[in-house]
Each structure stands twice: as structure tokens, then as C-alpha cells.
Amino acid sequence: MLDFPNAKINLGLLVTEKRPDGFHNLESCFYPVRWCDALEIVPADEEAFTMSGLPVPGNPDTNLCLKAYRLLQRDFQLPPVHMHLHKVIPMGAGLGGGSADAAFALKQLSSLFELNLNEEQLENYARQLGSDCAFFIRNKPVIAVEKGDVFKPVELDLSGHTCVVVYPGIHITTAEAYGNIIPKKPSCGIEMYLKQDVKVWKEVLHNDFEEALFPRYPELADIKDQLYSAGADYASMTGSGSAIYGLFKEEPADLVFPGHYLLWRGLL
Template sequence: MLTFPNAKINIGLRITSKRPDGFHNLQSCFYPVGWTDVLEIIPADQFGFASSGLTIPGDEPDRADANLCVRAYNLLRADHAELPSVQMHLHKVIPIGAGLGGGSADAAFVLKSLNERFALNLTDDQLENYARQLGSDCAFFIRNKPVYCTEKGDVFSEIALDLTGYYLLLVYPNLAISTAEAYAGVRPHQPDVALRDQLLEPISTWRATIHNDFEDSLFPRYPELPAIKQQLYEAGAVYASMSGSGSTIYGIFDAPIVIPNQFRTYRVWKGKAGTEK
């Protein structure tokens, strides 16, 4: 079974408070985009996992807790003894430490693929509950459609946000930022206006109102990030921002975009925006 786990971008990200469990409460919008990995799962006599493409840091397939794909399989197997052994191959394309949720997408697609291939008959709600055990944003990729998210980023509500007709350019400046590093510099605060309300205003207003709080601490540390954001605006972006807690900067355009020459040494993806992948 061959699937294509896709990335997401954050449209706005506000860190509103620190939780007693050490995590942070936030407000954000997750939006699926078409930058994908490739995941193959086939039945086998014994379990195996292999990867190609981009190197996955710390990946040790012989350890049960090493890779999110392996953890996803083991999580389902613990409750479903009828799940057979499989061979999984992940071809990694989505950059790591980029704020795009690639690892979470891979794990979610393992859950969905196993459920479909072996007729486990799990509902989306059940799959989301499994996914939440693997990562805060992992559950998003079960339904894989735009959502407004709160709490740890794993509580979702519908939002009438549709970027169909717009074009996206994602720029990864070959810089991996860990979640721990990103959160070390944040200062939680309660916004005066809920992000949800601002997201429903015309995109032309977003530049002045919608912000990713991680930019406040990471932009001074990595000057190439604000430079990319400014270059996207100079190239005609209607809105540009950092995605998640990683280093990818994206632009939303109202017309097809030619990749600017200054981005040629970076990893980039461009394509049409839509409501679902």
C-alpha cells in the first residue's frame, strides 16, 4: 500500500499560557499542503522498517520507540493482536525541524494505512486518539483538513478557511530548529483578539494582524529567516510567515510564482493551495 503523507503550515500561532504538564496552550490554524513524503506498507513474515531520502536524526529501526512510524505500528498492535507483521519503507522528502509536521504526518498515515489495509474498522475519532499519543499535531493528519486548534495543538474545531485559488511557496533554509529550542524563547500571553476572528478577515489584512509568536525569539537569532519573509513579500506574497516552531517560511500568493533566485540554494516547494490533501 503506497501513500503520500503531506505537510502542513500554521497560519498564525499564539502561545497563550504554560500548562501544569510542561506543555503550552496555543491558538493556531493548521492547513494541509502538498509537500509529501512517500510511505509504503506491505504484509511480511516479520516486522521491518527502512527509510531513504533525507536522513532521520537518531533513527534506529531496531528500537521499538525509535521512529514515529514504528511507534504508530506498535501502538495499534498492542490493542489489535490480529494486526500482522509488515515491512514499512519511508522515503523522506519533507524537511525535518522545519515546522511542517512531516514526522507527525508519517505516523498518522501509518495508522490510517494499517486501518484500511487490514480492516481494523477504526473510526476517525479512534484514530485521532491513537495519534494524540504520538505527538501534539499528529491527530490533525487523520482528517487532514483545515482546523482551528487550541490547547496543546491537539484540540480541533472547524473553521471556514479555504485558500483554493491561491498559490503557496515554502522555503526551508537548510536550518533545523528543535521544538525545545523554539519553546525556550517564548513568552506566553493572552491576545486581545482571538486568532479565529482574525483568520476570518480578508487575507489582505493578515499581514497586519496574524503573527507567529516563535518569530519574536527566533528571528533575532537566525537573521536569514526575517530576510526570507521580506523577500517573499517583495516577490508579491499577500501574506508570509514562519510555520510552526520550525524554520520554514511560506508565502501565500494570488498568482503563480517563479522561485526567486535568492532561494535557489534552499529547499523549496511550490504549488496550489486547497482545502484538503
């Protein structure tokens, strides 16, 4: 069985408070984009996990796809499988690629072995793997709150917009991203801003991590400026970085970035 786990972007990201458990509460709109990995799962004589594409740091045995398999294996008699992950979505970019891989693994395994898990059950398993994993089960725009794992559906359709995502190859860890964040309660919820025209978002819809990370990595601010110069209606860092995206109603002008940057462009 072959599937294509997709990335997401954050439309606004507010870090609202530090939690007693050490995590942070946040508010953001998660929106799916079509920058995809490829994940194939087939029954096998013995468990195997292989990868291709972008190199993934760390021990492959700790990959979230395998963790998803072992999580289900605790509750179901799953036979061995061979998983192959072709990695296209960059890591440490704020695009949720690893979380998507894990969520799609859960969905594939449920379908492949006829576990008949509904979306709510799959989300509960996904939350055990990572804060935003559960988003990719339904894979529709939501307002995410608490740790980013509690969702409220939102009426938002950006169809017809071209999204350009630029990843400069800077891997930002979660610890680094949150290290200089000062949580603050917003005066207005993100959902109210999303009801306004996209061209207004530049003035009202912000990612709190930009203030903390742009001084340390000025190239991120440069990318954002270039996207606006090319005609973006809205541009922002996604997640805790370091990918920057722009939303264009008209086909964007030529964009020129250093050769080691990764770029994705597609319709939403």
C-alpha cells in the first residue's frame, strides 16, 4: 500500500502560556499543503524499515513510522511489515513532515489489516506520537490549541492560491525555538483574523517565533521580504521554523534563492 503524507503550514502561531508539564499552549491554524513524502507498507516475513530521499538524522529504529506500527501492535495482532519511507519534506522546517508520516502510517496499517479504526480512534493513537500528529488524520484546516493537539474545525478555503515554501536548510530544534519565547495571551483569537481578506493578514496574523528567531537567522527575514517583493498577499514562517511560505493569488514573479535552498510551489 502506497500513500503520500503531506506537509502543513501554520497560518499564525501564538504561544499563549507555559504549561505545568513543561510544554506550551499555543493557538494556530493548521492548513494542509501538497508537498509530500511517500510511504509504502507491505506485509513481510520479518519487520523491516528502509528510507530514501533526504537523509534523516538519528537511529532509523526510532522513526515515528515504526513507532506508529509498534503502538498499534500493542493492541492488535499485526504481522510483520516492510515500511519504506521516501523523504521529501525537510526536517526541522516547521512543516510537520515527520508527524504526517506517523499519522499516515496509522491510517495505512488500519486499512491494510482491516482494523476498522475510526478517525477519533486514529487521532487518539496519533496524539501518543506527537503534538501535531493527530491533525493529519482528518487532514483538513483547523484551529489548533493547547499543545497543538486539540482541534476546532474552521471554515477556510484558500483554493486558487499558489503557495511557495522556501526552506533555507536551517534545522531549528524545538528547544531552540522555545528558548527565547515569552508567552502572552492574545487580545483576539486567530479565527477572527482569518475571516478577513488574505491581504490584510500581513498586518494582523503573526507567528510568535519570528520575533525570537529572525534576529538570530537574518536570512529568514530576507526570504519573507523576497516573497512579499514577488507579490505575495501573505508570507510567514511556519511552525517553529525555519521554512517560510508565501501565498499568491497571482502567479508569483521569478524567485531566485541560493542553490542549497529547497523550494516547493503548488496550488492549495
